[in-house]
Amino acid sequence: MSSGGIIRPNQRYRIQGEFYTLLSRLGYGSFGSVWTSRTENGDFAAVKVFDLSRSGSRIRLNERQNSFRNEIKMLDRMRNETEHIVTMYTFEYNPRISMAFIAMELADESLIDRVKNLHQRHLRSRMLDRFDFISANDRQNIWIQLVNIILTLHRYGVVHCDLKPANLLFFGPLLKVIDFGIAQDEFTGYNRRQRIGGTRPYSAPECFSDRTPVTSKADIWSVGAILYFLTYGKRPIYETAQAPDGVSQTRSRLVQDILQHCLQRNPSRRPDHQWLAQHPLTIPPGIF
Known part of the structure; x- marks a missing residue:
């Protein structure tokens, strides 16, 4: 499993026991980046990566943490609304590498x-x-x-x-x-x-x-x-x-x-x- 630091293609991260390999970056914002990824079973997903290290972003650490928690809360609240809200598969915070992940369905x-x-x-x-x-x-x-x-x-x-x-x-x-x-x-x-x-x-x-x-x-x-x-x-x-x-x-x-x-x-x-x-x-x- 990759350690924290610069996120690059082909890095692999474990999210709730399943490995996701990052393939290409789809976009990025103030709180994280989103990647096309592939599971060990060959399924594709979008993975949002949050760098929660103290030097990871110009955005304050507590704001990045709050963004991660908030996104999980809102997606879980609306998890049955599959026609209008993106579906979240799983999520995890890894304190050892100071990174958090949300795996979601991949758009066309x-x-x-x-x-x-x-x-x-x-x-x-x-x-x-x-x-x-x-x-x-x-x-x-x-x-x-x-x-x-x-x-x-x-x-x-x-x-x-x-x-x-x-x-x-x-x-x-x-x-x-x-x-x-x-x-x-x-x-x-x-x-x-x-x-x-x-x-x-x-x-x-x-x-x-x-x-x-x-x-x-x-x-x-x-x-x-x-x-x-x-x-x-x-x-x-x-x-x-x-x-x-x-x-x-x-x-x-x-x-x-x-x-x-x-x-x-x-x-x-x-x-x-x-x-x-x-x-x-x-x-x-x-x-x-």
Whole structure:
């Protein structure tokens, strides 16, 4: 078994008695890196690796430990929601090498890559709705799954706080959310020490401030920002429904309506989950 230190391909780690060989890095963030891995039986999985040594990251050790514990707690809470939440296989903290691991199901494609492919297909099509980044039908199909994801989070009292294209993956036709490292309980109440963080501009403004409580309305902002990405192929850098510079505003009145409602800096002015669930864009065939 590999010791702590620099993580490289072909290193092997034991997680709850089973060896996983890291093959290639899929991504990394503030709290850890994610790797394609293979078990001794030849099965593939995604393994998230947390370096919990004192010199392992610029992020404070207690924050990295909390991220590991928090992700396990949230994934275990929603372990039966296999259609919308990534499935966790197992996890382990190894104090001898100061590393922790979470083994999960391995995705087929990221939302980012799927949207790039859909964009190329859209450009080749003979359809007349080539004003937006992907077709209206493809956008709506993804949007409906996004709404189902935040309805699931809300049902379990989870605020993700970092919903973004990089944290949404396709497993066959199913879109699932990953990375619950900074997620929080919806009903914990407000305190001045609330967890702060996320990814601008996909995370809501209040995630970066200790002046406004972080509630489930934070995820409402995020799905609006993701819909913006699906529509324009770019991040909402102005944190409004305004189209990117040099890009025409979408002709979809339904998309405009959602963007204008969700991308409100004041959380109290954003709609609730049921408003999104009952919106015509969420209920086929409401495309325009």
